[in-house]
Amino acid sequence: xxxxSDLIRGHTETIILANLLEGDSYGYKINKAxxxxxxxxxxxxxxxxxxxxxxxxxxxxxxxxxxxxxxxxRRRYYSITTAGKAEYQKLRDEWGTAKDLIxxxxxxxxxxxx
Amino acid sequence: xxxxSDLIRGHTETIILANLLEGDSYGYKINKAxxxxxxxxxxxxxxxxxxxxxxxxxxxxxxxxxxxxxxxxRRRYYSITTAGKAEYQKLRDEWGTAKDLIxxxxxxxxxxxx
DNA sequence: ATATATACCTTGACAGGCGAGGTATGTTGT
DNA sequence: ACAACATACCTCGCCTGTCAAGGTATATAT
Numbered sequence: 001x002x003x004x005s006d007l008i009r010g011h012t013e014t015i016i017l018a019n020l021l022e023g024d025s026y027g028y029k030i031n032k033a034x035x036x037x038x039x040x041x042x043x044x045x046x047x048x049x050x051x052x053x054x055x056x057x058x059x060x061x062x063x064x065x066x067x068x069x070x071x072x073x074r075r076r077y078y079s080i081t082t083a084g085k086a087e088y089q090k091l092r093d094e095w096g097t098a099k100d101l102i103x104x105x106x107x108x109x110x111x112x113x114x
Numbered sequence: 115x116x117x118x119s120d121l122i123r124g125h126t127e128t129i130i131l132a133n134l135l136e137g138d139s140y141g142y143k144i145n146k147a148x149x150x151x152x153x154x155x156x157x158x159x160x161x162x163x164x165x166x167x168x169x170x171x172x173x174x175x176x177x178x179x180x181x182x183x184x185x186x187x188r189r190r191y192y193s194i195t196t197a198g199k200a201e202y203q204k205l206r207d208e209w210g211t212a213k214d215l216i217x218x219x220x221x222x223x224x225x226x227x228x
Numbered sequence: 229a230t231a232t233a234t235a236c237c238t239t240g241a242c243a244g245g246c247g248a249g250g251t252a253t254g255t256t257g258t
Numbered sequence: 259a260c261a262a263c264a265t266a267c268c269t270c271g272c273c274t275g276t277c278a279a280g281g282t283a284t285a286t287a288t
Contacts, residue, residue, distance in 0.1 A: 005276055006124025006244075007212040012275080014220045021222055028235050038215055045277050050237065052275085073235035073284050092220060098121040099213060101152055106128045106206060108135055119245055120275075126244080142266050159246050164268065166244090187253050187266040229288100236282075243276090251268075258261085 003042055012044060012052045013061075014095065017088040020062060020080040027053065027076065053078060061087045117156055126158060126166045127175075128209065131202040134176060134194040141167065141190065167192060175201045 019030050027049055035043045044052075056062045061084035067075040080088070133144050141163055149157045158166075170176045175198035181189040194202070 003212050003215060004124060004208060007208065008216070009123050009244090009275060010118060010120030011216050011220065015216075018220045018222060026235080034219060037218060042215060042219075046236085047238080047277050047279090048275075051277095055275090071285075073233095075235065094118060094121065095216065095220060098117050101117060101156060102122075102125050102129075102209065104151060105148060105156075106125065106132045106209060108132060123244060123275090140266080160267085161247075161269080162245050165246095169244090185254075187264095189266065231286100231288080233286080234284080238281080239279090241276105241278085243274100245273085247270105247272085249268105249270085252266080254263100254265080256261100256263080258259100 008042075008044075011095070012048060013056055014088065014091040015044070016049075016052055016056065016078075017061065017080060017084055017091070020078055021085070021088065024077050024079045026067070026078065029075075030078075056084070059087070060084070122158075125209070126162060127170055128202065128205040129158070130163075130166055130170065130192075131175065131194060131198055131205070134192055135199070135202065138191050138193045140181065140192065144192075170198070173201070174198070 015034065016030060019025060019033060025033070027046075031043050031046070031049060053062070053064070057064060057078075060081060062078045062080050064076050064078050067077050069075060129148065130144060133139060133147060139147070141160075145157050145160070145163060167176070167178070171178060171192075174195060176192045176194050178190050178192050181191050183189060
């Protein structure tokens with residue numbers, strides 16, 4: 001049931017941004033949310049997740065701050081910026097275009113009519 | 115209008131196999147077919163195309179033979195094998211699964227209901 | 229003590245896409 | 259004759275995102 005990583009590649013950032021649109025969150029929780037949303041079929045690998053956070057933060061799409069938990073492990077929270085919201089919209093639009101293109105190019109017959 | 119290469123990654127082989135299901139063809143022609151199908155919005159880069167042919171041939175999904183043109187540049191034709199047809203079906207199924215997953219994970223609200 | 233869950237992080241390898249370059253044939257324009 | 263372009267193939271080396279493997283630290287349960 002696991003999904004090929006090449007099919008996810010390029011969507012990691014969109015997935016994270018979509019998650020943060022629902023409110024600030026942190027790495028571990030975001031990954032658990034993904035697991036739950038997909039009925040335990042898919043989760044991002046930690047290394048993938050954290051490198052994506054770095055990219056998004058460097059690009060100005062998100063910013064981070066340490067939580068002030070006084071118990072348990074410390075958490076680094078992420079928040080989506082205005083630029084991040086615009087980036088999300090752009091990526092979603094691109095996904096819509098790409099989806100149609102891939103459907104068209106990989107179906108038998110080639111362009112929707114035999 | 116150009117599509118991000120990370121969104122195409124992992125689909126190159128499916129696109130080629132889909133094309134070969136319509137009959138034997140060769141690199142240059144396949145790429146022109148893709149261009150035409152997408153209304154000049156997308157084409158595979160040559161380096162991408164030819165490395166994909168190598169992978170597919172090594173995997174036994176396609177085989178190749180030289181055309182016997184007695185004029186113009188020589189052409190290497192590719193033909194899909196039985197294994198290749200099965201591989202195509204597998205990749206299409208995975209695409210269906212991945213598409214649903216990505217839609218679910220990147221939409222606002224997260225799982226289709228607010 | 230040991231295991232498990234929570235929570236973070238980095239390093240190095242790997243694989244696919246692609247820019248840049250190369251080869252060769254045939255046609256069309258000047 | 260020569261240039262330019264279309265057809266048609268190919269390889270090398272870089273770049274980027276993923277991920278296995280390893281590490282750190284806190285809290286709870288057995």
